[in-house]
Amino acid sequence: MLIEALTFEQALKRAQALTGDAAKTAFGAPQTEPHKLLCEAMLYALEGGKALRAFLVIESARLHGQSLEAATQAALAVECIHAYSLIHDDLPCMDDDDLRRGKPTVHRKWNEHTAVLAGDALQAKAFELLATPDVGAHALELVRQLAVASGHEGMVGGQMMDIAAETSETPLTIEQIKAVQHGKTGALINWSAKAGAVMSGASSAGLETYGRALGLAFQIADDILDVEGDVSETGKAVGKDADAGKATFVSLLGLDAAKRQAADLVEQGCEALSVYGSDADCLREAARFVISRRK
DSSP states (O other): OBOOOOOHHHHHHHHHHHHHHHHHHHTOOOOSHHHHHHHHHHHHHHTTOOOHHHHHHHHHHHHTTOBHHHHHHHHHHHHHHHHHHHHHHTSTTTTOOSEETTEEOHHHHSOHHHHHHHHHHHHHHHHHHHSSGGGOTTHHHHHHHHHHHHSTTTHHHHHHHHHHHHTOSSOOOHHHHHHHHHHHTHHHHHHHHHHHHHHHTOOOHHHHHHHHHHHHHHHHHHHHHHHHOOHHHHSSOOSHHHHTTOOOHHHHHOHHHHHHHHHHHHHHHHHTTGGGGGGGHHHHHHHHHHTTOOO
């Protein structure tokens, strides 16, 4: 089935529904109580998210004529990686958070070993979902690029840099913060944005430029929310960066300049989509949503 063009709001809801349903099917019917608990924790970690990364996968797949079934597999894969990263990021040994998406973090609802194992299982499931003929002839390249985006050159490497900066006596510069966030936040967003092009074997240059700009704008918006947001809206603790004396886009640029930087990045990203014409308007809406969201 080909993917229908929808408005941004409709397409985001579609991504949420498709990945939610696909996850329930993908995790199967566990036979033992320990496996049942593990699957409950995995599903719990996936619930309640924006599914922005899933949306990006499906939209980029639509632009390249890919099937909804293949796009859903890839969309769930990246949501599994994202959910695993949040579970581990919330642990006491990392950010030590009690709240995520407006509900207790996985280690608070259950315990630390369940949280670690649920994250491990989600990571493994992501690559299982991609390593199937249903995803198409370029599944191996999609797997390889997700591994890079998730690993030491991407998300995990960015997280390591971020943690190292917390104990450093020298605050990060703006360029160093960009390097951290291109890995920690941007790598998965970038992978998602160009997934459809990779699935079809087409050039991903325009979508990659869009994805890099979107990833950085997303993180700047997060930094702004940490200053201006409210826990009832964001669903997670706010003000932690300032309390920790952490260097962020807001602390280095100032609030107004950070907002201007995010807006400039959105425009850069939207311009990179010119090759797709009006067919990419949904992705342009997504970019503007990223810097106007309240959670």
